[in-house]
Amino acid sequence: MIGVESLSVAYGAVQALREVTFEAPPGRITAVLGANGAGKTTLLRTISGLVAPREGRVHLGGETLTGRAPEEIVRLGVAHVPEGRGVIGEFTVEENLRLGAMIRREPAGPLLEEQYALFPVLGERRRQGAVTLSGGERQMLAMARALIARPRVLLLDEPSLGLAPMVTAQLMHSIRDLCASRELTVILVEQNAKSALRIADTAVVLYLGRVVANAPAEEVARDERLRQYYLGMVES
Ligand SMILES: Nc1ncnc2c1ncn2[C@@H]1O[C@H](COP(=O)(O)OP(=O)(O)OP(=O)(O)O)[C@@H](O)[C@H]1O
Ligand SMILES: [Mg+2]
Structure with a gap:
């Protein structure tokens, strides 16, 4: 709690x-x-x-x-997805997810696959720069990046903004x-x-x-x- x-x-x-x-x-x-x-x-x-x-x-x-x-x-x-989404535009989808996975001291592969299963579109776009994603896709990436660390608490700031x-x-x-x-x-x-x-x-x-x-x-x-x-x- x-x-x-x-x-x-x-x-x-x-x-x-x-x-x-x-x-x-x-x-x-x-x-x-x-x-x-x-x-x-x-x-x-x-x-x-x-x-x-x-x-x-x-x-x-x-x-x-x-x-x-x-x-x-x-x-x-506690994972925080900030207003404005906090993904790094110059990084690819996968690089953004790897950053999120860093605090877990285990191989990133299975963790990435878990997020791609949850958000299939991110799997398809894994080599693409985050800046090229649509607003909704970027919001999914921001959530996946938070979730990949397996948080207990997820703080979401206006995830629907602009969608x-x-x-x-x-x-x-x-x-x-x-x-x-x-x-x-x-x-x-x-x-x-x-x-x-x-x-x-x-x-x-x-x-x-x-x-x-x-x-x-x-x-x-x-x-x-x-x-x-x-x-x-x-x-x-
Ligand atoms: N860094 C800051 N310095 C000074 N005042 C601030 C700062 N951040 C927020 N405020 C002020 O604090 C109040 C609350 O702001 P906050 O951003 O928490 O509101 P919000 O409910 O998230 O609004 P919104 O729906 O527009 O995002 C506002 O009056 C805002 O102007
Ligand atoms: Mg606000």
């Missing part, structure tokens, strides 16, 4: 997170939703040790992650399957509340750095007030 406890983060005078508390259980998808500037990216960056909180802590299976170096947090099993609705639906489907089949803990940050709520178990809604809701995804999806004021889901 990974969780954050009373987490507050500030960038100078800008308070990005205010006493944020929630837990994300294994084998479940916890969606973190909210408008631009709500603090979603800051939350993931704090969990993975890239930003130091002013107060509060992050814990994983009884251990405190706060104060540890980002590399150590990766080694403890067509159909590609987003496929991607959400793969996230759902992965989470269930590997007992992976997924924290899914999305502005696209609708597609995230379809696959998430629980949703945490942030507004100006505060948690305004933490409830089963179906409940959040039905809540008119949350939908209108905090999630910008205006539809007939």
Whole structure:
């Protein structure tokens, strides 16, 4: 179980997170939703040790992650797929995956094959530069690069950004399957509340750095007030 406890983060005078508390259980998808500037990216960056909180802590299976170096947090099993995807364009698909596999001290071959089985298109494109991939393929590569290290926790920052609705639906489907089949803990940050709520178990809604809701995804999806004021889901 990974969780954050009373987490507050500030960038100078800008308070990005205010006493944020929630837990994300294994084998479940916890969606973190909210408008631009709500603090979603800051939350993931704090969990993975890239930003130091002013107060509060992050814990994983009884251990405190706060104060540890980002590399150590990766080694403890937390993989972060950042906003903008974090793949190296000049490297081929396979080189990007090999980088992801480096923290596992075992031959990369079987690990690569496992990812190619999961995302067949990456196998077909293995010698191609990552820069030549489509947006959806690049998102798959970013996820495969995180997964190849066999993390316990997967932090995804807006994986659907810039993808067509159909590609987003496929991607959400793969996230759902992965989470269930590997007992992976997924924290899914999305502005696209609708597609995230379809696959998430629980949703945490942030507004100006505060948690305004933490409830089963179906409940959040039905809540008119949350939908209108905090999630910008205006539809007939
Ligand atoms: N490095 C930084 N320095 C100063 N302020 C920052 C920094 N990063 C983020 N902020 C501010 O902190 C707040 C939260 O930003 P954050 O990126 O976490 O929001 P977000 O919910 O991910 O938004 P988006 O949906 O647009 O990605 C915003 O007001 C933002 O301007
Ligand atoms: Mg963000």
